[in-house]
Amino acid sequence: xxxxxxxxxxxxxxxxxxxxxxxxxxxxxxxxxxxxxxxxxxxxxxxxxxxxxxxxxxxxxxxxxxxxxxxxxxxxxxxxxxxxxxxxxxxxxxxxxxxxxxxxxxxxxxxxxxxxxxxxxxxxxxxxxxxxxxxxxxxxxxxxxxxxxxxxxxxxxxxxxxxxxxxxxxxxxxxxxxxxxxxxxxxxxxxxxxxxxxxxxxxxxxxxxxxxxxxxxxxxxxxxxxxxxxxxxxxxxxxxxxxxxxxxxxxxxxxxxxxxxxxxxxxxxxxxxxxxxxxxxxxxxxxxxxx
Amino acid sequence: xxxxxxxxxxxxxxxxxxxxxxxxxxxxxxxxxxxxxxxxxxxxxxxxxxxxxxxxxxxxxxxxxxxxxxxxxxxxxxxxxxxxxxxxxxxxxxxxxxxxxxxxxxxxxxxxxxxxxxxxxxxxxxxxxxxxxxxxxxxxxxxxxxxxxxxxxxxxxxxxxxxxxxxxxxxxxxxxxxxxxxxxxxxxxxxxxxxxxxxxxxxxxxxxxxxxxxxxxxxxxxxxxxxxxxxxxxxxxxxxxxxxxxxxxxxxxxxxxxxxxxxxxxxxxxxxxxxxxxxxxxxxxxx
Numbered sequence: 001x002x003x004x005x006x007x008x009x010x011x012x013x014x015x016x017x018x019x020x021x022x023x024x025x026x027x028x029x030x031x032x033x034x035x036x037x038x039x040x041x042x043x044x045x046x047x048x049x050x051x052x053x054x055x056x057x058x059x060x061x062x063x064x065x066x067x068x069x070x071x072x073x074x075x076x077x078x079x080x081x082x083x084x085x086x087x088x089x090x091x092x093x094x095x096x097x098x099x100x101x102x103x104x105x106x107x108x109x110x111x112x113x114x115x116x117x118x119x120x121x122x123x124x125x126x127x128x129x130x131x132x133x134x135x136x137x138x139x140x141x142x143x144x145x146x147x148x149x150x151x152x153x154x155x156x157x158x159x160x161x162x163x164x165x166x167x168x169x170x171x172x173x174x175x176x177x178x179x180x181x182x183x184x185x186x187x188x189x190x191x192x193x194x195x196x197x198x199x200x201x202x203x204x205x206x207x208x209x210x211x212x213x214x215x216x217x218x219x220x221x222x223x224x225x226x227x228x229x230x231x232x233x234x235x236x237x238x239x240x241x242x243x244x245x246x247x248x249x250x251x252x253x254x255x256x257x258x259x260x261x262x263x264x265x266x267x268x269x270x271x272x273x274x275x276x277x278x279x280x281x282x283x284x285x286x287x288x289x290x291x
Numbered sequence: 292x293x294x295x296x297x298x299x300x301x302x303x304x305x306x307x308x309x310x311x312x313x314x315x316x317x318x319x320x321x322x323x324x325x326x327x328x329x330x331x332x333x334x335x336x337x338x339x340x341x342x343x344x345x346x347x348x349x350x351x352x353x354x355x356x357x358x359x360x361x362x363x364x365x366x367x368x369x370x371x372x373x374x375x376x377x378x379x380x381x382x383x384x385x386x387x388x389x390x391x392x393x394x395x396x397x398x399x400x401x402x403x404x405x406x407x408x409x410x411x412x413x414x415x416x417x418x419x420x421x422x423x424x425x426x427x428x429x430x431x432x433x434x435x436x437x438x439x440x441x442x443x444x445x446x447x448x449x450x451x452x453x454x455x456x457x458x459x460x461x462x463x464x465x466x467x468x469x470x471x472x473x474x475x476x477x478x479x480x481x482x483x484x485x486x487x488x489x490x491x492x493x494x495x496x497x498x499x500x501x502x503x504x505x506x507x508x509x510x511x512x513x514x515x516x517x518x519x520x521x522x523x524x525x526x527x528x529x530x531x532x533x534x535x536x537x538x539x540x541x542x543x544x545x546x547x548x549x550x551x552x553x554x555x556x557x558x559x560x561x562x563x564x565x566x567x568x569x570x571x572x573x574x575x576x577x578x
Contacts, residue, residue: 014390017449018453021445025427025430032429093313095317105324108324110560112509115531118549119328119549125542128342128343227513228513232531253428266419270422274417
């Protein structure tokens with residue numbers, strides 16, 4: 001269907017909107033990072049080259065935030081996957097009420113990050129939280145801990161919340177993938193004498209590769225830039241224990257009114273994310289070449 | 292071995308036991324996943340004194356709805372909810388309005404700049420929103436729409452357009468091209484064919500997109516916290532956050548508020564579930 005002007009008309013509203021509301025701000029943000037942005041509307045906006053970036057790198061908070069973001073992101077993705085895969089295999093067994101169970105399991109994903117954060121902050125409370133009581137009764141801990149206000153545990157705490165929130169999506173995608181694997185392949189493997197474990201590794205996992213790739217790429221992108229959950233749960237504290245690049249960018253811009261530095265941090269985030277995505281793309285390309 | 296037909300064989304019994312065991316496992320895992328919500332609800336129904344009980348118990352001794360009554364009084368919670376509904380509906384509507392034609396264009400036509408357009412939409416999905424928020428803050432303050440619902444609607448629409456376009460494009464692709472051809476033979480222009488025939492037919496796809504957008508915007512926090520400053524324009528996500536900011540936290544109030552915010556999500560989810568599932572798997576993975 002070739003029609004010279006009509007498609008352009010169709011895409012114009014969306015393109016215009018995205019250009020003004022997303023593209024333009026991105027470009028402006030890059031510009032801000034090279035300027036002195038002391039006080040936004042009235043300030044000097046003097047061009048100062050790389051000074052903001054230098055200040056950001058010299059501040060030890062950046063290194064901590066960077067490390068936290070990497071740990072938070074990759075721990076979340078891997079553990080989410082490790083928990084969701086067995087769950088998906090379980091849900092795939094054609095058990096009665098399976099679609100209701102699956103629907104219910106999806107709820108943590110649908111709720112706002114703020115809700116998840118607050119529910120868990122309450123459960124993880126150092127003195128009154130039910131998580132403490134459960135872990136105590138199961139013998140995992142000797143006494144109540146301050147999960148989110150203790151610098152030793154805070155990052156693990158927010159990671160746990162994020163894992164919980166991410167399981168449903170992983171479950172959904174993996175389940176969809178599992179259900180598209182034809183039964184005959186398992187039959188053939190069984191005939192060849194493959195055990196359940198061997199069938200898992202040689203039939204299931206290879207065929208789930210597209211889904212796993214999607215989960216890892218999307219997971220990295222969404223988790224890396226996560227703001228809501230950590231900001232509401234701990235605000236980046238205690239003492240930078242859960243500070244991530246997003247919360248740092250926010251702090252610099254809106255708590256310290258150093259928008260130039262905040263923009264610099266945000267730009268660095270963007271570059272890192274592009275870099276990670278390119279690595280993934282390269283890895284995927286290598287895979288498909290042998291298929 | 293003799294086996295009368297009305298008695299189960301040994302392997303059949305083994306299979307049933309296995310099924311029961313696996314079912315139990317499945318429901319237990321659902322329960323574990325949903326436990327935070329159960330705890331949330333339980334806390335919201337407790338009088339404040341019981342929230343201080345150590346060790347905590349699941350079922351309150353004196354369940355009460357007082358928290359649900361008080362939260363509307365101690366904060367302008369009703370205002371927050373109203374704002375959230377306005378922003379969510381507004382942004383969802385605007386998003387579908389501009390995404391549907393674009394999705395149709397990507398699904399049906401070949402034109403110069405199409406690949407660039409697709410790449411653009413993909414790239415904007417990757418951006419850390421904090422980057423956009425900083426600039427929008429400066430822009431909105433210059434335009435005077437900081438701290439307004441309309442500003443928030445515009446910002447939130449922007450986040451939903453990229454994936455809405457992709458989701459609906461995948462749906463449009465599943466519609467056979469003969470439909471428009473038949474309509475045009477009957478005398479419709481392409482635009483009329485799009486409006487009168489394709490749009491009604493794509494209701495499921497658009498609905499899935501709309502539900503997903505609504506849920507995303509309902510829970511949106513970053514833009515809301517940066518672009519609004521006062522109770523007049525505040526949405527429910529920021530409202531919840533300010534609950535813990537200022538006063539000593541009263542947990543039964545907080546959990547009641549959190550439950551109230553979750554209810555529309557659950558409701559929408561149950562109602563839109565079948566469209567949502569279809570929309571996600573066609574839109575995302577099976578390309």
